[in-house]
Amino acid sequence: MGKTNFRIRRDFDRPDPALVELFRSAPAVNIDDAMGDMASMSSKIRPYGLPQMTGPAFTIKMPYGDNLLLHKAISLVKPGDVLVIQSGESVDRAIFGGLLTREMQALGLAGVVVDGAIRDAEEIAGLGFPVYAAATSPNGPYKNGPGEVNYPVAVGGQAVCPGDIIRGDGDGVLVIPRDAAEQVAEDMHQIVAKEARMLEQITTSRLDRSWVDPKLEALGIL
Secondary structure (H helix, E strand, O other), X not given: OOHHHEEEOOOOOOOOHHHHHOOOOOOHHHHHHHOOOOOEOOOOXXXXXXXXEEEEEEEEEOOOOEOHHHHHHHOOOOXXXXXXXXXXXXXXXXXXXXXXXXXXXXXXXXXXXXOOEEOOHHHHHOOOOOEXXXXXXXXXXXXXXXXXXXXXXXXXXXXXXOOOEEEEEOOEEEEEOHXXXXXXXXXXXXXXXXXXXXXXXXXXXXXXXXXXXHHHHHOOOO
């Protein structure tokens, strides 16, 4: 296996913390609505730990069932990062378990998302740390490589670049491209304000559905 099979960027330019903070308490549904409902990772990737996660993406790409480059990445991460792992959808061989999860938590990471399996699921569920994965398996990983650290990855049907903002909650995981984040935040706040007005309508009377009949007429139903 040649050196060209390994690519490691030790660091990358992270987004302004104030920009990340704009999304910290925002429901994923509002962010996704602001992005045309196209920002969510596959629903196969679900929370196994604390279902709240926000931070810049630290990306890792590894072959099926292998986690050698994850161990290298652990030495490079910074507090607040979200590990985003492309594992080739390794669903019958876990990429990490409870020990590595505890180390990630101790390092101050904001969370981790992997398109493959984890193990020690019951332990992880009790740690209060955000872990999103596609499956569980008792099988442990190989440590052979190759892989990439801090290059673009594809996880859960979404392209993720280092420094993109990752937001996860109980509904799933979103990818907010760094260069679009300010506009997404502005559009999201408009959606939140609109929903607040709708909630007020619900509590005082009924929602305005004057748009429904014209829509049905346009479809030739009425």
